[in-house]
Amino acid sequence: MSAVETIVRYIEGQNGDLREGLANTPKRVVESFDEIFSGYDEDAKSILDSTFNAEGYEGIVLLKDTEFHSTCEHHLQPFSGRGHIAYIPVERIVGISKLARLLDMHSKRLQNQERITQSVADDIVAHLSPLGCAVILEAQHGCMKCRGVMKQNAIMTTSAMRGVFFEKAEARAEVLQLMRRDN
Numbered sequence: 001m002s003a004v005e006t007i008v009r010y011i012e013g014q015n016g017d018l019r020e021g022l023a024n025t026p027k028r029v030v031e032s033f034d035e036i037f038s039g040y041d042e043d044a045k046s047i048l049d050s051t052f053n054a055e056g057y058e059g060i061v062l063l064k065d066t067e068f069h070s071t072c073e074h075h076l077q078p079f080s081g082r083g084h085i086a087y088i089p090v091e092r093i094v095g096i097s098k099l100a101r102l103l104d105m106h107s108k109r110l111q112n113q114e115r116i117t118q119s120v121a122d123d124i125v126a127h128l129s130p131l132g133c134a135v136i137l138e139a140q141h142g143c144m145k146c147r148g149v150m151k152q153n154a155i156m157t158t159s160a161m162r163g164v165f166f167e168k169a170e171a172r173a174e175v176l177q178l179m180r181r182d183n
């Protein structure tokens, strides 16, 4: 008996053969796990490995409104939202889709939002050595919507500021202005 079958039986209190609608559920759930938790098969180094000459560009690079889906490690409930990822390159830039892939990699693991935010920022610092890096995530959590406090519209925001965005209020204000939703 698979672990998922045990869970299904626990939910329904059912013995004997699984009813028709549930018969293939354990198999489907395990297959979906391969996708939902595929982030364990990747590492930041291979995602951020290929960089390009920045050709003197020294402004902010911002990827705004990139959606992400993750799974809360406390309740195994989904949480999802949007991420804004910015850095100021020093000599090397990275393909912008790599920032989205990095966010996906960390999201597709058992997580909390704080850890994803910090991990994305720390990986960018470690592999690109930028002047600064700023990551903001805004998400709604299934474990708050369908259980517990039952809040349907609450948005949790987390931020990680590194380098110049941490040290200089002007730089932080500029990146936050660029990240604003109505911008």
Ligand SMILES: [Zn+2]
Residues within 6 Å of the ligand: 072, 073, 074, 075, 076, 077, 141, 143, 144
């Ligand atoms: Zn939770």
